[in-house]
Amino acid sequence: MCGISAVTGTENVVQILYESIRNLEYRGYDSCGLGVVHNGEVAVRKNVGGVEEVKQREHLTSMRGKAGIAHTRWATHGKVTQVNAHPHCSMDGRISVVHNGIINNYQELRAELRACDVIFESETDTEVLAHLIALAYAESADVEAAFLAAVKRLEGSFAFCMVTSHRPDTIFCAREGSPLVLGLSRQRNFVASDVNAFLQHTRDAVLLEDGEYAVVTPQSAVVRKIADGSRVRRKPIKVEWDAETSRKGGYAHYMLKEIFEQPQTLLNALNVPRSDVERFAGQMHDARQTYLMGVGTTQYVALTGQYFFSQLAGRFVPAVSADEFEGLAVIAPEDLLISISQSGETYDTRRGVAHAKRCGARTASIVNVMGSSLSMMTDSVIMQGSGPEICVVSTKAALAQMVILMRIALELGRRTGHIDSAVYRAHYNDLESFPDIVQISLNERSGFVRNLAERIVSYANCLVLGRGVYYPIALEAALKMKEVTYLHVEGMPAGFLKHGTLALVDDTMLSLLMLPPPRQRELHQQTLSALEEIKARGGPVFGLVFEDDERAKNLLDHYLELPVVSCTVAPFLQLIFAQLLSYFSALKLGRSIDKPRNLAKSVTVG
Ligand code: G6P
Numbered sequence: 001m002c003g004i005s006a007v008t009g010t011e012n013v014v015q016i017l018y019e020s021i022r023n024l025e026y027r028g029y030d031s032c033g034l035g036v037v038h039n040g041e042v043a044v045r046k047n048v049g050g051v052e053e054v055k056q057r058e059h060l061t062s063m064r065g066k067a068g069i070a071h072t073r074w075a076t077h078g079k080v081t082q083v084n085a086h087p088h089c090s091m092d093g094r095i096s097v098v099h100n101g102i103i104n105n106y107q108e109l110r111a112e113l114r115a116c117d118v119i120f121e122s123e124t125d126t127e128v129l130a131h132l133i134a135l136a137y138a139e140s141a142d143v144e145a146a147f148l149a150a151v152k153r154l155e156g157s158f159a160f161c162m163v164t165s166h167r168p169d170t171i172f173c174a175r176e177g178s179p180l181v182l183g184l185s186r187q188r189n190f191v192a193s194d195v196n197a198f199l200q201h202t203r204d205a206v207l208l209e210d211g212e213y214a215v216v217t218p219q220s221a222v223v224r225k226i227a228d229g230s231r232v233r234r235k236p237i238k239v240e241w242d243a244e245t246s247r248k249g250g251y252a253h254y255m256l257k258e259i260f261e262q263p264q265t266l267l268n269a270l271n272v273p274r275s276d277v278e279r280f281a282g283q284m285h286d287a288r289q290t291y292l293m294g295v296g297t298t299q300y301v302a303l304t305g306q307y308f309f310s311q312l313a314g315r316f317v318p319a320v321s322a323d324e325f326e327g328l329a330v331i332a333p334e335d336l337l338i339s340i341s342q343s344g345e346t347y348d349t350r351r352g353v354a355h356a357k358r359c360g361a362r363t364a365s366i367v368n369v370m371g372s373s374l375s376m377m378t379d380s381v382i383m384q385g386s387g388p389e390i391c392v393v394s395t396k397a398a399l400a401q402m403v404i405l406m407r408i409a410l411e412l413g414r415r416t417g418h419i420d421s422a423v424y425r426a427h428y429n430d431l432e433s434f435p436d437i438v439q440i441s442l443n444e445r446s447g448f449v450r451n452l453a454e455r456i457v458s459y460a461n462c463l464v465l466g467r468g469v470y471y472p473i474a475l476e477a478a479l480k481m482k483e484v485t486y487l488h489v490e491g492m493p494a495g496f497l498k499h500g501t502l503a504l505v506d507d508t509m510l511s512l513l514m515l516p517p518p519r520q521r522e523l524h525q526q527t528l529s530a531l532e533e534i535k536a537r538g539g540p541v542f543g544l545v546f547e548d549d550e551r552a553k554n555l556l557d558h559y560l561e562l563p564v565v566s567c568t569v570a571p572f573l574q575l576i577f578a579q580l581l582s583y584f585s586a587l588k589l590g591r592s593i594d595k596p597r598n599l600a601k602s603v604t605v606g
Helices: 014-023 051-058 106-115 127-140 143-152 254-260 262-270 274-286 297-313 322-328 347-358 373-377 396-416 421-456 470-485 521-536 550-555 570-589
Strands: 003-009 031-038 041-048 067-073 095-103 156-164 167-176 181-184 188-192 204-207 212-216 221-225 290-294 319-321 336-341 362-367 380-383 461-466 488-493 509-514 541-546 558-562
Touching: 003 014, 003 095, 003 156, 003 167, 014 031, 014 051, 014 067, 014 188, 031 051, 031 095, 031 156, 041 051, 041 095, 067 095, 067 156, 067 167, 095 127, 106 127, 127 143, 127 156, 143 167, 143 212, 167 188, 181 221, 188 212, 254 262, 254 570, 262 396, 262 421, 274 336, 274 362, 274 380, 274 396, 290 297, 290 322, 290 347, 297 319, 297 336, 297 396, 297 470, 319 322, 322 347, 336 347, 347 362, 347 373, 362 373, 362 396, 373 380, 396 421, 396 570, 421 541, 421 558, 421 570, 461 470, 461 521, 470 488, 470 509, 470 570, 509 521, 521 541, 521 550, 541 550, 541 570, 550 558, 558 570
Parallel strands: 290 319, 290 336, 336 362, 362 380, 461 488, 461 509, 509 541, 541 558
Antiparallel strands: 003 067, 003 188, 031 041, 031 067, 095 156, 156 167, 167 212, 181 188, 181 204, 212 221
16 A cells, blocks of 8 residues: 655755655555655655656655655555645645545545635545645644644545644644554654654654554654544554565565565464464364454465364364455354454455454454554454565465464364374474475575476466365465466366366466375375366466375476475475465566555555
8 A cells, every 4th residue: 555654853854754665665656755844845746656766757865854754655546647646735835745545535525625716736535635734724823733623524544644834843644544653763753654664763663543643843752632632642662673674685576585584484483472372272262153364365374274273173264355254254242353464454354353343253363563453453463473574465474374373273273172282293393394494495496496487477377276275375376476477377276177167278278286295195186186187178287296296297297396395384385486486487577576566565445
């Protein structure tokens, strides 16, 4: 979604402001802009394109000012044009705002403002804000009162920041439904959509909650409630991430870096305190029904969890996509909802949680971002500890979530008596030895992945197929592939193929098979049947296979061999190599890997 950022300091802040939106670019990247107060005036420069491109074109860093706002956009209202880029200004140019979210009642507000002779420059919902504040200021000559009066008129979800020449060193910001965090340091203070904007300068952060606004100067940050103006005193938290982990560190892309970080991600997921895992298992044990929920990659994570709970705990725990949750899940107060989200800000997921809360159910979440909305709104939280994930498409965070779900399933399985302690321990041993296996196999096999990727990209259409838990792995592999390559790739249960989709198979339709270890006889045999069905129709079949799988290797046109590992971690290894395959395929096609077209990392609107 959009990234917003603001800085106020005692010296020129433009370079820092510019860097802050460069660090937020993964939130949106179709256009960007800066608004800075200097010599009693607000100067704005903005345009379409990525942050670096707009910097060059508009000479962003030659601007000057001690307080400013910045924005990187992912268009929702209004086309991607220079006028629609943020910041947006009042007609006298003295008030300038950047916004993330959606103002639902902007049409009515526009009509009302037009009746007051306001002329709109853009098609955005955001612009109403600047004009509303200006009109209120004309009446009261009090900036804070005007700001507040305008905020109270808004319906929808928003986070926004304002600077004005009426109060040159001050940033005003407010939050309702979209994330906003303050960063505090001795020389300057920050406001941003997330901490990556200012981690280089400070790790002391104050999280704004919904219904709060803040008035921030270089020396102070005062948080109040929008409803009644009452003061909110909240201690800063220390952000554990350091700035270094959000840098690319020698890798060509964040995606590659994050894939290669997975041995560490796995260790972190295994280090999530056992007490947290036991708490979740206990809540599931007590619940009438537990639901898993995510959307996009996290829905596929939830689906893998569904298999773990069935197989390891003997419990059917449906995974429902967050965008469909409200209409589908039948929630009672005795139920538990476990939501899964890297960012903790996804609109659909928050909406699902809000629905469950309204029904009186208990809520829990597995999230990666400290202080994120979901971590605050759910009754209990597991912080997955994967560190910043910058590439828009999720890799390491998804793997960590799957491992944590498996740990919860093992714990629950022990409680339900579905597995005994020997089986429990055997799975844990497999998980504990996995990080080293990942490290070695990534180092040894990347070249082979690149070779297979080069063959894959000659096909415009591809099916990714798997059975059992390899089915959600296939779905995620396909999603990764389409997100970064823009090829038409669909994931599907291998057993489903013959019930219709087989009609598409010919020599132009590639199938990519996720083969389970041959030791899982039945699953393996079922997957091989799909292979035979495709080959019989002349379809090319590539596969991700384990080294001891001679039968599959004899049938496949091309394959990538993975080291023989335990059945516990085999799907995780397939996932990691499917991620790498997507990366190299996109690299071959020259795609914008870290920021694929039309996507944003954290979709905070509905
Ligand atoms: C967006 C991203 C996806 C991501 C999904 C859920 O759609 O583009 O890559 O899987 O949101 O994000 P979350 O932060 O809730 O895990």
